[in-house]
Amino acid sequence: MPLFVRNHSIALTWTSQNCQAVRLAVSGSKCKVQAAWRGAIGENGASLAEILAHAWKAVGGDDSTYVIAGPRDTGWGMAAADAPANLRGEELRNALAFELRKHTPLPPERLRWGFRRLPRAKGDAQQPVRLVFATTDHWNAWMKAIDGLHHVDALLPAPAALDPLFADTTVILPVPGSVYAFEPGEGGRVLAPRPESAPPSLAEALPGLDLDAEAIDALPEEQRREFPAAVVLALYGLTASVSADRDTLFQLPEHFAAHRNIAVKFIAAAAAIYLLGLVVYWLAASFQATSALIRLVDAEIVRTRNALNAINKLMSPKDAERIRLLRQELLDNTPDRPDFPVALLAITKTIPKDAWIAQSLDWRDGKISFQIQTPVKNLSLAQQLEESPWLGDVSEKVSSYNQNANVYTQRFELTARYDTPQEAEALRIQQARRREQQRRDALQKKSEDAAEAPNGDSDGKEGEGDARPAAPAEKPAAPEAKPAAPAETATESTDD
Numbered sequence: 001m002p003l004f005v006r007n008h009s010i011a012l013t014w015t016s017q018n019c020q021a022v023r024l025a026v027s028g029s030k031c032k033v034q035a036a037w038r039g040a041i042g043e044n045g046a047s048l049a050e051i052l053a054h055a056w057k058a059v060g061g062d063d064s065t066y067v068i069a070g071p072r073d074t075g076w077g078m079a080a081a082d083a084p085a086n087l088r089g090e091e092l093r094n095a096l097a098f099e100l101r102k103h104t105p106l107p108p109e110r111l112r113w114g115f116r117r118l119p120r121a122k123g124d125a126q127q128p129v130r131l132v133f134a135t136t137d138h139w140n141a142w143m144k145a146i147d148g149l150h151h152v153d154a155l156l157p158a159p160a161a162l163d164p165l166f167a168d169t170t171v172i173l174p175v176p177g178s179v180y181a182f183e184p185g186e187g188g189r190v191l192a193p194r195p196e197s198a199p200p201s202l203a204e205a206l207p208g209l210d211l212d213a214e215a216i217d218a219l220p221e222e223q224r225r226e227f228p229a230a231v232v233l234a235l236y237g238l239t240a241s242v243s244a245d246r247d248t249l250f251q252l253p254e255h256f257a258a259h260r261n262i263a264v265k266f267i268a269a270a271a272a273i274y275l276l277g278l279v280v281y282w283l284a285a286s287f288q289a290t291s292a293l294i295r296l297v298d299a300e301i302v303r304t305r306n307a308l309n310a311i312n313k314l315m316s317p318k319d320a321e322r323i324r325l326l327r328q329e330l331l332d333n334t335p336d337r338p339d340f341p342v343a344l345l346a347i348t349k350t351i352p353k354d355a356w357i358a359q360s361l362d363w364r365d366g367k368i369s370f371q372i373q374t375p376v377k378n379l380s381l382a383q384q385l386e387e388s389p390w391l392g393d394v395s396e397k398v399s400s401y402n403q404n405a406n407v408y409t410q411r412f413e414l415t416a417r418y419d420t421p422q423e424a425e426a427l428r429i430q431q432a433r434r435r436e437q438q439r440r441d442a443l444q445k446k447s448e449d450a451a452e453a454p455n456g457d458s459d460g461k462e463g464e465g466d467a468r469p470a471a472p473a474e475k476p477a478a479p480e481a482k483p484a485a486p487a488e489t490a491t492e493s494t495d496d
Contacts, residue, residue, distance in 0.1 A: 008034075009066040009237030010059055011230045012052055013158065014145060015073050015176050017041055019048070020226050021055035022216070023065070024234035031235065032212040035059040038223050053148035063260050066153045066237040069146050070161075072229050073176055075138030078160050079103040080188025081115075082126040093248075100131055112139040114156075114249035116241070118163050130188065132160045132249065143253070151258035154242050155250050158229035161236035162189060169208055173229050174199035199225035206231060336418075337366055338390040343416040346390045352378055358409060369413045371398070377408040385412065387427055389419045 004026045013020045023035040037058040039051050046054070052069070061067065081099045083092055096115055097108065104111065113133035120127055134142070146152050159182050162171055170183045172194060179194040199205070201221075202213055205228035216227050236242065338346075340363050347361070347370065355374035362369045368391075377399070378384075385394045391414050398411035419427065 003240070004238045005240045006066060006238050008064075009068065009234050010056065010061055011233035011237060012055055012067065012069045012146075012149075013072050013230045013233065014041070014048060014052065015071070017176070018226065019051050019055055020230045021052075021059045022227060022230045022234050023059040023061075024231070024238065026238050030210050030212065031238075033215040033231070036213075036215040036219065036227065038219060038226065048145045049148035052145060053150075056149055061150065063151070063258060066242060067149065067151060067258075068154045068156075068161075068233040068237040068242070069142075069149070069152050070155065070157045070229065070233050071138075071142060071145075072158070072174075072226075075141075076132070076134040076157050077104060078133070078157075078189075079131045081129045081131055083129050085120065085125055085127040087127075096129060096131060100133065103131065104133060106135065110136050112136060112250060114245075114251070116160065116163075116245050116249065119167075128188075130160060130163065132156055134250075139250075146256070149256070152252060152256045153237065153258060154245065155252060156233075158232040159189065161232055161241075164241075165232065165235055165239070166206070169206075171228070171232070172200050172205040173232070174205075174225060201225065202228055202231065338416045338418065340416070342390050343368060346388045347385070350384050350388060350391075351381065352376075366416045367413070368416060369397075369411070371409060371411040373407045373409050375406060375408070377401075377410070381410065382412065385414060387431075389424070390416060392417045392419065392423070 006026075008023065008025050010021065010023050018038060018040045021035075021037045022033055025032050025034050035058070037055050039055060041048050041051055043051075056067065079100075079102075081096060083095050083099070087095055093115075100108070100111075100113060111133050112135075113131060115132065116130045118128040118130055142155060146155065158173055159171075162182055168184055170181055172179060172181050174180075179199050181192045181194050183190045183192055194200075202211075202216060202224060203209075205225075209231075211231070213227075213231075216224055216231075343363075344361065347368070351357075351372055352374060354376065355372045355378070358371045358373045360370075382394050382396045385391050393415040395413050396410060397413055398409065400409045401407070402409070
């Protein structure tokens with residue numbers, strides 16, 4: 001048995017004399033006929049359409065239940081065919097239309113037909129197909145018969161729904177005046193007439209079916225033998241084949257479509273509209289924010305353009321000439337050498353803290369002369385003054401020593417000017433060499449201190465295996481730039 005995907009289905013069958021209706025329910029693999037109804041056509045003057053509508057209501061038909069209808073008389077046919085498994089849609093239908101001509105002499109305009117895809121073996125390149133066709137006259141009669149029903153999900157004769165329901169089972173289905181056995185055979189179902197005059201019972205017609213048919217068993221025996229076709233269609237309505245065959249079987253008019261799950265569809269539609277509204281609102285808010293930002297940027301651009309225009313208007317030719325003259329005046333009056341405050345600050349930062357200026361500085365158009373007195377003579381003061389980027393051409397004119405006052409007097413003459421690039425480069429090289437020499441002197445002093453440390457407690461004896469190296473000779477005192485004045489009052493005369 002195939003997998004059931006629904007819990008309930010209703011099947012309606014009819015002949016020219018009577019009609020049958022069953023409501024089938026499934027629980028696990030066990031099926032149960034919940035309701036069965038049988039009526040004769042023509043009773044109380046009712047037509048077939050009215051009888052079928054009454055039968056649908058009698059077995060509890062509603063919008064949620066699948067309804068399968070099918071005739072039990074002649075006027076239709078079916079055939080087995082194979083089609084390439086890769087064909088789909090119109091290509092498959094066109095190929096089967098050509099195959100249909102082999103099984104009926106009627107032209108296509110006098111036929112209504114459809115097909116069902118049957119299960120195929122894995123890897124098989126051919127798709128088994130069951131063709132179902134009916135004459136146009138019989139199709140119109142079927143449409144007239146089901147016209148009173150609320151909805152119909154599928155319309156087909158019961159033998160067309162045997163596979164895959166009863167794939168390996170011989171099913172016996174009666175038709176008015178005859179009984180036929182539908183046996184599994186090569187390429188489809190083999191139709192074999194049965195010699196019995198009386199139709200078989202439901203258990204004989206559908207062998208191997210686990211069916212609780214208590215509702216049918218309550219009917220007279222002659223009527224019970226009319227229900228196998230209705231049970232087959234009801235079983236077909238419980239499987240997924242109804243949905244799979246919807247687009248390939250007989251196409252029913254639109255007014256037969258079932259309106260199921262209206263509330264669920266309404267809620268889904270409302271949710272979709274709500275989500276769409278949220279998306280539209282979000283897009284509108286984003287667009288509004290972007291538009292506001294664009295407007296703000298445009299306003300700033302306009303404001304900036306107006307400000308530039310105002311500035312350009314202020315820049316008249318007369319103003320431009322005035323600006324040019326001011327610029328030229330600034331260039332012409334730019335000093336080419338440091339002024340007196342800058343030179344004085346440079347001298348003040350350079351001379352030692354313990355020195356003082358004995359006479360006032362003399363400034364004559366960039367030429368500077370001054371005299372300092374200090375208790376300790378600084379031999380490198382001239383060089384330090386020369387290293388200043390604001391001073392140059394330094395020369396020490398007078399240097400004397402007063403023994404009574406223990407004061408050194410030094411007189412310098414220099415020029416307030418900026419260093420040239422060559423002097424700046426030479427100064428940088430000189431400073432680098434001085435730092436390197438200081439580093440070497442520090443290393444030498446450290447090594448000398450380390451060599452003298454083990455011999456610090458010597459007893460003063462000489463020549464007794466003392467391996468201590470001789471102390472280095474004292475460095476000669478650096479010569480003064482100029483010999484000291486006589487020991488008397490060593491003051492210098494100034495050129496006042």
